[in-house]
Amino acid sequence: MEGKREEIRKGPWKAEEDEVVINHVKKYGPRDWSSIRSKGLLQRTGKSCRLRWVNKLRPNLKSGCKFTSEEERVVIELQAQFGNKWAKIATYLHGRTDNDVKNFWSSRQKRLARILQNSSATSSNTKSHEIINREVAGFTNVVPSSEGQKKSSPSSLSNIDNYDEMVKMVPLTDLVDPNLLHFETNQSHLGDFNQPQLDMTAFSSAGSQQLLASFEDPYWFDVFGAIDGDAAVEQPFLKPTTSCGDGSVNPDAFFDDFPTDMFDQI
DNA sequence: AATATCATCAACCGCGTGGGA
DNA sequence: GTCCCACGCGGTTGATGATAT
Numbered sequence: 001m002e003g004k005r006e007e008i009r010k011g012p013w014k015a016e017e018d019e020v021v022i023n024h025v026k027k028y029g030p031r032d033w034s035s036i037r038s039k040g041l042l043q044r045t046g047k048s049c050r051l052r053w054v055n056k057l058r059p060n061l062k063s064g065c066k067f068t069s070e071e072e073r074v075v076i077e078l079q080a081q082f083g084n085k086w087a088k089i090a091t092y093l094h095g096r097t098d099n100d101v102k103n104f105w106s107s108r109q110k111r112l113a114r115i116l117q118n119s120s121a122t123s124s125n126t127k128s129h130e131i132i133n134r135e136v137a138g139f140t141n142v143v144p145s146s147e148g149q150k151k152s153s154p155s156s157l158s159n160i161d162n163y164d165e166m167v168k169m170v171p172l173t174d175l176v177d178p179n180l181l182h183f184e185t186n187q188s189h190l191g192d193f194n195q196p197q198l199d200m201t202a203f204s205s206a207g208s209q210q211l212l213a214s215f216e217d218p219y220w221f222d223v224f225g226a227i228d229g230d231a232a233v234e235q236p237f238l239k240p241t242t243s244c245g246d247g248s249v250n251p252d253a254f255f256d257d258f259p260t261d262m263f264d265q266i
Numbered sequence: 267a268a269t270a271t272c273a274t275c276a277a278c279c280g281c282g283t284g285g286g287a
Numbered sequence: 288g289t290c291c292c293a294c295g296c297g298g299t300t301g302a303t304g305a306t307a308t
Binding site: 010011012013017045047048051052055062063064085100103104107110113 | 272273274275276277278279
């Protein structure tokens with residue numbers, strides 16, 4: 001075979017490599033990834049360069065920030081609507097990538113599976129098991145109404161203080177009535193970027209509204225739109241990531257907020 | 267303190283799609 | 288019509304750090 005073939009580098013990225021990718025994007029925009037290798041700038045595949053840009057180097061990424069409870073809610077609602085269309089879901093979350101959403105969802109699934117598994121292995125109380133099943137089933141039928149989700153909480157769940165947390169908890173894809181959310185696309189004023197349009201009534205809580213309002217951030221849809229021909233991208237490359245500290249609840253806490261014996265019953 | 271287990275994240279891989287030759 | 292290439296997406300894996308025992 002070919003003995004001396006240019007080796008393709010894999011694994012963790014070095015700062016110098018990042019810089020090459022950033023300079024490439026500044027000059028040519030986020031495209032022609034394979035030219036980075038063909039020009040001998042990096043020994044990475046174009047695919048790898050693109051991924052690095054999209055997941056780590058793009059401006060305004062919330063890397064290292066935990067998902068807020070509102071982001072979590074949006075992911076759950078959109079996952080119910082779209083399925084595992086992580087890239088699509090990510091377009092609704094400012095500063096999140098499809099990889100972020102995917103990782104978040106998968107770890108959440110694992111955590112839930114483990115909790116349910118442990119619970120079923122240890123629980124022998126079939127009567128309370130029945131009760132919980134009935135309640136959860138009832139819960140899934142009481143889909144949050146488009147106005148005032150919390151008001152529609154079933155009374156059987158009155159022992160659960162935080163409806164929001166429960167929404168995030170058990171029913172997963174069964175939780176949200178697909179009819180609740182209506183999506184359509186329209187032509188964005190920022191060019192050919194199809195910004196999905198949400199039925200805002202599906203995001204009625206103040207927190208959801210705040211999250212959705214963040215789409216007004218001028219950087220948000222402008223990352224690629226700013227690149228036009230020779231125009232260099234005037235973006236704050238590698239500037240410190242957007243602050244995570246918006247005062248939201250750490251989503252990791254949401255399992256902790258339930259009575260520990262609650263899971264024993266499931 | 268040492269070890270095991272778990273959670274998170276970065277990166278790779280395979281596949282599908284669209285556009286141009 | 289088909290082939291090739293670039294790109295994008297979803298699934299998966301491996302490394303690393305955190306936490307529990």
